[in-house]
Amino acid sequence: MGFKCGIVGLPNVGKSTLFNALTASKNAQAANFPFCTIDPNIGVVDVPDERLDQLAKLSKSKKKVFTNITFVDIAGLVKGASKGEGLGNKFLSHIREVDAIVHLVRCFDSSEITHINSEIDPLSDLETIKTEILLSDIDIIKKKLEKGKKKLLSTKEIQALEKKLDSLNKGEENLVSLDEEEEKILNLLGLLSVKPKIIVCNVDEASLSSGNTYTQAIKNKFSNEKIVIICADIEDQIMGLDPEEREIFMREIGLNKTGLNKLIREGYDLLNLDTYFTSGPEESRAWTIKKNTLAPQAAAVIHTDFEKNFIRAETVTCEDFIKYGSSEKCRENGRLRIEGKDYIVKDGDVLFFRVNP
Numbered sequence: 001m002g003f004k005c006g007i008v009g010l011p012n013v014g015k016s017t018l019f020n021a022l023t024a025s026k027n028a029q030a031a032n033f034p035f036c037t038i039d040p041n042i043g044v045v046d047v048p049d050e051r052l053d054q055l056a057k058l059s060k061s062k063k064k065v066f067t068n069i070t071f072v073d074i075a076g077l078v079k080g081a082s083k084g085e086g087l088g089n090k091f092l093s094h095i096r097e098v099d100a101i102v103h104l105v106r107c108f109d110s111s112e113i114t115h116i117n118s119e120i121d122p123l124s125d126l127e128t129i130k131t132e133i134l135l136s137d138i139d140i141i142k143k144k145l146e147k148g149k150k151k152l153l154s155t156k157e158i159q160a161l162e163k164k165l166d167s168l169n170k171g172e173e174n175l176v177s178l179d180e181e182e183e184k185i186l187n188l189l190g191l192l193s194v195k196p197k198i199i200v201c202n203v204d205e206a207s208l209s210s211g212n213t214y215t216q217a218i219k220n221k222f223s224n225e226k227i228v229i230i231c232a233d234i235e236d237q238i239m240g241l242d243p244e245e246r247e248i249f250m251r252e253i254g255l256n257k258t259g260l261n262k263l264i265r266e267g268y269d270l271l272n273l274d275t276y277f278t279s280g281p282e283e284s285r286a287w288t289i290k291k292n293t294l295a296p297q298a299a300a301v302i303h304t305d306f307e308k309n310f311i312r313a314e315t316v317t318c319e320d321f322i323k324y325g326s327s328e329k330c331r332e333n334g335r336l337r338i339e340g341k342d343y344i345v346k347d348g349d350v351l352f353f354r355v356n357p
Helices: 015-022 050-059 088-095 122-144 155-169 180-187 213-221 232-239 243-252 259-270 295-302 304-308 318-324 327-332
Strands: 003-008 041-046 063-065 068-073 100-106 197-202 226-230 273-279 283-290 310-317 337-339 349-355
Touching (some): 003 015, 003 259, 015 068, 015 232, 015 259, 050 063, 050 273, 050 283, 050 318, 100 122, 100 259, 122 155, 122 213, 197 213, 197 259, 213 226, 226 232, 226 259, 232 243, 232 259, 259 273, 283 295, 295 304, 295 310, 304 310, 304 349, 310 318, 318 327, 318 349
Parallel strands (some): 003 068, 003 100, 100 197, 197 226, 273 349
Antiparallel strands (some): 041 068, 273 283, 310 337
């Protein structure tokens, strides 16, 4: 299981430059005019994980397979998108297909790069995006609750829709009073306001380490949101270097992790994802699952038959595998566990599934 992140924002905030950096490609055209991106650019990238590197080395694996993340560079949104302004209809249809939304906002001054509103105001930009998302969702729910269609809905469906509509009309994106069934009902509608979000502040190089007045204003306003500070231009430069040059360059500018690593970490946390591993001479591989996944369902990520034919999972922690050097050594030292169908797989587990043939 991977996940799909849609990069959204107003025109000319750096979406395509960030996409190019994240996917280490030049697939997205970056230009200084609005609506440069019309159809979404899609890039699938490996999720770097040092644990997998170590496992593959210890197992002398012929192959190493990372899990991956898909980034979608979506056309710039403008005020009135919910009514079809700009490329509004395309924007809204493309964004419905992603698992999480990356709100990219411009937090740097530049006389060379135009801004659609002629002034830099990331808080206003975020408010524009939020408003268009709310208006779009309000329109969807109202249509669903039209008199003729309402007769086809259950009492529970009507209740969930009316709750959400009331929340949206108040300018609130999320409701805490929805039960699990109501959340499922709303998720089936493809509402944008229920999708998890990360705010990414695109800054200049000078602001990369400590931020600036723009990023501070965002942190003050959105203290409960996940916020990542990056410099898209620097990221693009980094990804154009070979690994050794990249390490030296990052050291020189005081950067510990790339923007990709930051986004992945926040994205995994946002979507409640964990990683487990399988490792042997043929292959070491990372697998993505939802948190609190039971062993049989985790096995099904490898092959659907593994779930129904599941017997047990031979389990060691990644730390123990690296410490002792193999599953066999972990067994000898009493660090290998036999887990059954009720076992909840933990992040970093190294698993070997026993299944009926």
